[in-house]
Amino acid sequence: MIHVSHLTKMYGPRTAVNDLSFDIQKGEIVGFLGPNGAGKSTTMKILTGFMPATDGKVTVAGFDVFTQAIDVKRNVGYLPETPPVYLEMSVEDYLDYAARLHQVPSAQLKSSVSSALEKTDLGSVRSRLIGNLSKGYRQRVGLAQALVHNPQVLILDEPTVGLDPKQIIEIRELIKGLAGDHTVILSSHILPEVTATCQRIIVISKGRIVAEDTIERLTTRLNKGLIYSMTVRTPHPAGITLMRTLPGIASVTATGPKLVVEIQPGVSEVRDQIVSTAVNQGMGVLEFSAEKVSLEEIFLQLTTEENVPAQAGKKDGATV
Amino acid sequence: MKNIWTIARRDFRNYFTSPIAYIVIAGFLGIMGWMFFFNLAHFNEQNMQYQQYNMGKAISITDGIVRPLFGNMNVIFLFLIPFITMRLFAEEKKSQTIQLLMTSPVTLTDIIVGKFLSAFLLISVMLGMTLVYPVVLFATGNPDIGPIITSYIGTLLLASCLLSVGVLFSSMTENQIVAGALTFAGGLFLWLISWASQAAGPVWGDLLLYLSLINHYASFGLGILNTSDLIFYFSFIFSGLFLTHRVLESYRWR
Numbered sequence: 201m202i203h204v205s206h207l208t209k210m211y212g213p214r215t216a217v218n219d220l221s222f223d224i225q226k227g228e229i230v231g232f233l234g235p236n237g238a239g240k241s242t243t244m245k246i247l248t249g250f251m252p253a254t255d256g257k258v259t260v261a262g263f264d265v266f267t268q269a270i271d272v273k274r275n276v277g278y279l280p281e282t283p284p285v286y287l288e289m290s291v292e293d294y295l296d297y298a299a300r301l302h303q304v305p306s307a308q309l310k311s312s313v314s315s316a317l318e319k320t321d322l323g324s325v326r327s328r329l330i331g332n333l334s335k336g337y338r339q340r341v342g343l344a345q346a347l348v349h350n351p352q353v354l355i356l357d358e359p360t361v362g363l364d365p366k367q368i369i370e371i372r373e374l375i376k377g378l379a380g381d382h383t384v385i386l387s388s389h390i391l392p393e394v395t396a397t398c399q400r401i402i403v404i405s406k407g408r409i410v411a412e413d414t415i416e417r418l419t420t421r422l423n424k425g426l427i428y429s430m431t432v433r434t435p436h437p438a439g440i441t442l443m444r445t446l447p448g449i450a451s452v453t454a455t456g457p458k459l460v461v462e463i464q465p466g467v468s469e470v471r472d473q474i475v476s477t478a479v480n481q482g483m484g485v486l487e488f489s490a491e492k493v494s495l496e497e498i499f500l501q502l503t504t505e506e507n508v509p510a511q512a513g514k515k516d517g518a519t520v
Numbered sequence: 521m522k523n524i525w526t527i528a529r530r531d532f533r534n535y536f537t538s539p540i541a542y543i544v545i546a547g548f549l550g551i552m553g554w555m556f557f558f559n560l561a562h563f564n565e566q567n568m569q570y571q572q573y574n575m576g577k578a579i580s581i582t583d584g585i586v587r588p589l590f591g592n593m594n595v596i597f598l599f600l601i602p603f604i605t606m607r608l609f610a611e612e613k614k615s616q617t618i619q620l621l622m623t624s625p626v627t628l629t630d631i632i633v634g635k636f637l638s639a640f641l642l643i644s645v646m647l648g649m650t651l652v653y654p655v656v657l658f659a660t661g662n663p664d665i666g667p668i669i670t671s672y673i674g675t676l677l678l679a680s681c682l683l684s685v686g687v688l689f690s691s692m693t694e695n696q697i698v699a700g701a702l703t704f705a706g707g708l709f710l711w712l713i714s715w716a717s718q719a720a721g722p723v724w725g726d727l728l729l730y731l732s733l734i735n736h737y738a739s740f741g742l743g744i745l746n747t748s749d750l751i752f753y754f755s756f757i758f759s760g761l762f763l764t765h766r767v768l769e770s771y772r773w774r
Contacts, residue, residue: 248623251772274625284620288537289530300526301624345620 201226201353201383202247207256209242209407216242218407220256226352227380231398232387239407240387241281244355247385248278261352274302277351279359283342287331291322291341294330295348302349316348319374335362343371354378356386360393372397428461428471431487432478435459439481446473457486523626527634531608532641540607541642544600548646555592556653559585581663587741589653590671594737597643597679598707604642605686606700608635609768613694622772632687632764639683647676667743674740677753681733682707684760691764707733 202224209217217239224230232240245251247260249269258265261275286294295313304312317323320340325333330341339362346354359375360368375397378384388394394401395415403411435454443461444452448470450462461474471488478485535541563584570578612618621631657663682703689702714732717725729735736753739746 250619250623270625270627273623276623278619278623280616280619280623282616282619284615284617286530286534286617287615288534297526297530298620298624301523301620301626303522303625 201228201261202385203257203259204243204247205257207243207246207258208254209239209246209251210254216407217246217253220404220407220409222402222409222412224383224385226383228400229375229379229384229386229398231394231401232385232404233389233391233394233401234387234404235389238389238404240389240404241357242407243404244278244357244385244387245280248276248355249273250278274349275352277346277349277354279342279346279354279356281357281361283338284345285330285338285341288329290327290329291317291333291344292326294341295344298345299348302351304349312348312350315350316344319347320344321370336364336367339363340367340371343374352383354382354384356384358388359386360388360390426463427491428463428474429487429489429491430459430461430474430478430485432457432459433484433486434482436481436483439478439483442481443474443477446470446477449474523630524634524637527621527626527631528637528641531635531638535604535638535642540603544603544642545646545649548596548600549649551596552589552593552650552653556585556589556656559588560656581657581661582667582743585657586663586667586671590675590741593650593675594678594734597675597682598711599704601639601643601679601682601686601707602700602703604639605683605690605703606696607690608639608687609690609764610694610696610699614696628765628768632691632761632768636683636687636761639686640680643679643683644676647672647679664743667741670740670743670745673745674737674749677740677750677757678733678737681710681753681756681760684757684764685710688760688764688767691767 202222204223205221207217207220208215220239220243232243234240242251246253246258246265249260249265249272252266260272263271263275265272286297289297292313295316296309299309299312299316317326320343322337322340322344325337330338333341339359343356343359346356356375360371363371372393375384375386379399386393386397398415400414401412402409435457440452440454440459443449443459448464450464452462453460463470471490475485475488563579563581566584567578609618612621654663654668685706686699686703689706690696690699692702693699710731710733712732714729714735717728717732719725720728730752733756736749739749
């Protein structure tokens with residue numbers, strides 16, 4: 201459905217997107233993940249035909265975005281970072297306008313608008329002016345606008361920004377429900393966003409693809425072994441030494457009553473032994489928990505280089 | 521064609537959902553009404569004097585009322601058109617709604633012509649409302665219909681030229697005030713450019729005279745449809761819209 205090969209975009213001397221290649225099949229939901237300024241929005245703008253590429257070939261729904269831009273635009277629904285809503289129009293009038301712009305036949309205008317209103321749960325505000333709606337509602341109006349002509353491909357640039365938690369869940373469900381009939385690309389710098397909705401993720405950093413896979417496989421690929429953390433009542437050095445000798449344990453680090461136990465990669469279940477050793481040695485277990493290597497850490501590993509302070513990456517993760 | 525109409529319809533309605541249309545139309549009709557009344561009163565007074573002292577032929581309604589009325593109307597358009605056109609692109613750029621247009625399956629030409637048409641419709645409505653003055657003239661006197669018709673055509677074309685200047689400047693900035701100010705300055709400049717023609721020498725002087733917007737209006741006021749003036753106005757409008765196309769196209773490449 202979407203085919204991108206060697207896509208490059210320069211803003212003057214600055215390279216925003218550098219030799220990007222990927223394919224997206226019909227009915228897939230794919231997440232673009234990357235820190236701010238990684239080139240996600242630029243790539244999306246090129247896919248919609250909004251902006252021409254410096255180099256490379258992009259086809260969407262079988263049409264070349266450069267030579268057949270109008271055909272591409274007819275088959276794409278796009279929600280930009282800022283929802284392109286006219287504040288002085290009512291929700292209904294606005295959607296009617298968006299549908300007309302996308303050449304929805306006159307006979308289907310009414311049904312297209314009401315189905316978009318229904319999908320985004322905007323029925324109750326249909327006759328209100330968009331300017332009087334909250335940011336969350338405006339975002340949903342923007343999403344309704346992308347859906348109104350029932351496009352084959354949906355390109356959503358950070359679709360859940362500004363929504364409250366309940367709305368976020370609703371929008372995620374909505375996007376998931378679109379899979380199959382529609383091909384969806386959504387971008388985010390928020391990880392749970394992507395894990396919750398996408399089947400496949402493409403991690404972009406500095407205009408390049410650094411990883412492209414399903415979420416499970418990415419997690420396994422980069423998993424360096426499980427980590428458990430435990431709090432004990434009295435940390436006996438002898439007990440800790442004994443724990444280190446247990447099979448499958450890579451290391452035990454003790455800072456006061458807090459122990460961090462790292463397991464060798466590939467070892468599956470050693471929790472019973474760890475806890476029983478601690479209890480038998482009279483240390484007294486107060487707390488025991490598993491620290492999974494989260495997607496967030498993978499994301500940081502993939503997108504953070506030595507010369508980039510880790511703090512910059514953390515900041516993105518902190519917005520979760 | 522349908523796309524153009526879709527865009528023109530929204531932008532035209534937009535004038536009326538905001539106070540702009542009402543303020544511009546009210547201002548226009550207020551000033552025009554006052555001027556019409558003043559012209560009429562002055563004309564009557566003059567005619568009375570002519571008759572009283574038997575000074576021969578009285579001045580015609582065309583010379584005494586119609587031509588000054590349209591002359592004033594043109595000047596008022598010069599002042600009001602920046603307010604009509606300044607938002608067309610600047611506002612869409614500022615609020616980023618331009619992205620909806622640019623990612624819709626419509627051409628840049630559709631967008632530009634649609635927006636121009638919406639402003640053209642508004643000034644047509646304004647001109648339509650002034651039809652009451654000819655009605656009054658016909659009810660009370662016997663004016664020549666030819667100059668009235670050609671004056672309407674001329675004023676519509678002259679105002680459309682100013683609109684195309686406004687559309688162009690609106691496409692260049694996301695600041696409405698800047699767009700409006702440039703439109704006024706540009707319009708005034710093209711209006712007065714002929715002033716320098718005598719000082720500029722024969723070749724340059726002719727060129728400046730040719731470029732002057734108001735210079736081409738004279739024939740319309742006399743009841744003549746001059747082909748060369750029509751061509752000038754149409755090519756002026758086309759150039760304004762063409763340059764707008766180039767400006768918007770260049771923004772895509774940045």
